[in-house]
Amino acid sequence: MKWLQAFRKQFPHKYAINAQLLGDEAELAWSNLGFWQADTRSYPQACQALADHLAQALKLASHDQLLDIGCGQGASLQHWLHDYQIQRLSAVELQPACIEKIQKKLNSKADIRCASFLNLNTVFPDLRFDVVLCIDAAYHSALNSFLLSTSSVLNSTGRLGFHYLMLSDKYVNLNALQRLKYQALLKAADVNLHDLMNQQGLQQALGQAEFKNIQIEDISEQVFAGFAHYAETVLNTAEASKSVDSFKIKMTAKLCRRLFEGGIVRYVQVAAQKG
Numbered sequence: 142m143k144w145l146q147a148f149r150k151q152f153p154h155k156y157a158i159n160a161q162l163l164g165d166e167a168e169l170a171w172s173n174l175g176f177w178q179a180d181t182r183s184y185p186q187a188c189q190a191l192a193d194h195l196a197q198a199l200k201l202a203s204h205d206q207l208l209d210i211g212c213g214q215g216a217s218l219q220h221w222l223h224d225y226q227i228q229r230l231s232a233v234e235l236q237p238a239c240i241e242k243i244q245k246k247l248n249s250k251a252d253i254r255c256a257s258f259l260n261l262n263t264v265f266p267d268l269r270f271d272v273v274l275c276i277d278a279a280y281h282s283a284l285n286s287f288l289l290s291t292s293s294v295l296n297s298t299g300r301l302g303f304h305y306l307m308l309s310d311k312y313v314n315l316n317a318l319q320r321l322k323y324q325a326l327l328k329a330a331d332v333n334l335h336d337l338m339n340q341q342g343l344q345q346a347l348g349q350a351e352f353k354n355i356q357i358e359d360i361s362e363q364v365f366a367g368f369a370h371y372a373e374t375v376l377n378t379a380e381a382s383k384s385v386d387s388f389k390i391k392m393t394a395k396l397c398r399r400l401f402e403g404g405i406v407r408y409v410q411v412a413a414q415k416g
Contacts, residue, residue, distance in 0.1 A: 158393070159386035160184070160214065163375060169215035169246055173277035174397065174408075176360065177367020184375075185216070187367065191304075192217050192276055198356060198412035199302045201225055205271040208232065208294065210258035211278035215243035218251050231265065233258050259286050262293035269296040279303040283336045284343070288350040295415045301352065302412045306332060307359075308339045312405050323405060330396055337406070352413035361408045365401035369394045 160170035163184040175187025176194050201207070203226040212218055212232040221227040232253040234240055240255050256264045258275065259282055273291045284305065291301050306327075315323070324334040338346065340357055347355050372394035376387055400406045 158390060162386055162390060167216065169219050169243060171216040172213040174364050174368040176363045177371060178363060189220060192220060195274055195276060195302045195410055198410060199272055199274065199300045201272055203227060208270040208273045210275045214239050217276055218243060218247060222250055233264060259290045261290045265294050268294060270294055270299055271296060272300050275303040277304050280306045281331050284346050288346065292350050292415060297416060299415045305409055305411055306337050307343055307407045307409045308337050309405055309407050326396060326399060347413050351415060353416055354414040356412045358410045359407050360410050361401055364408045365397040369398040
């Protein structure tokens with residue numbers, strides 16, 4: 142497990158990746174694991190597909206007042222504006238450099254705030270959104286805290302969509318040492334194993350937060366296995382294979398591969414409606 146120790150020591154921002162190494166040269170680049178299918182040919186295509194898959198589950202429409210939390214380098218915001226014709230768009234992101242770049246590129250077409258998405262009621266005290274979505278980021282937080290925050294800024298029938306990690310039924314059969322190994326694996330990616338739950342627990346948490354019409358879709362193969370395969374292929378042919386950025390991507394791919402093959406931790410898309 143030496144690679145885990147190395148993984149934890151390296152990075153200036155724990156979620157930031159160098160999208161250029163994965164093939165995204167855009168000024169507002171994507172930064173998620175992607176939704177990989179047989180006909181996927183590039184990293185930006187896979188990232189957009191992950192966003193679209195979530196948007197379709199939420200039936201996102203141009204008239205919706207949308208809040209995108211954890212918007213990263215801004216590719217999703219540009220996508221909502223240009224391809225979904227969203228007229229009222231807000232966003233939250235923790236990285237000031239990303240926010241500055243997004244604001245310059247989008248010319249104030251989106252209301253973007255530098256803040257945690259666990260304190261949304263304070264960030265947007267007077268706004269209530271039709272849709273709140275979080276692409277490939279919510280699992281870095283405890284689910285109940287995430288639901289409490291997002292629910293506070295949704296209107297009475299608002300829709301919530303996000304990605305999370307879910308424990309499979311196999312988890313109960315693990316011994317103490319095996320659970321410690323998974324705890325270490327997830328800690329390397331800033332995920333707390335104790336925050337995760339099985340599908341029944343996930344549904345109960347959403348129900349207790351007063352969400353209905355709950356859809357939970359396991360997309361582990363398209364995300365974990367897909368990203369691992371692509372990253373391994375790209376970085377094996379890249380000249381910058383010894384850079385810190387390349388190392389981070391390699392370790393992320395290795396983690397995805399381990400999680401997918403172990404079958405204990407699943408990557409799921411969640412969509413639900415308040416009410």
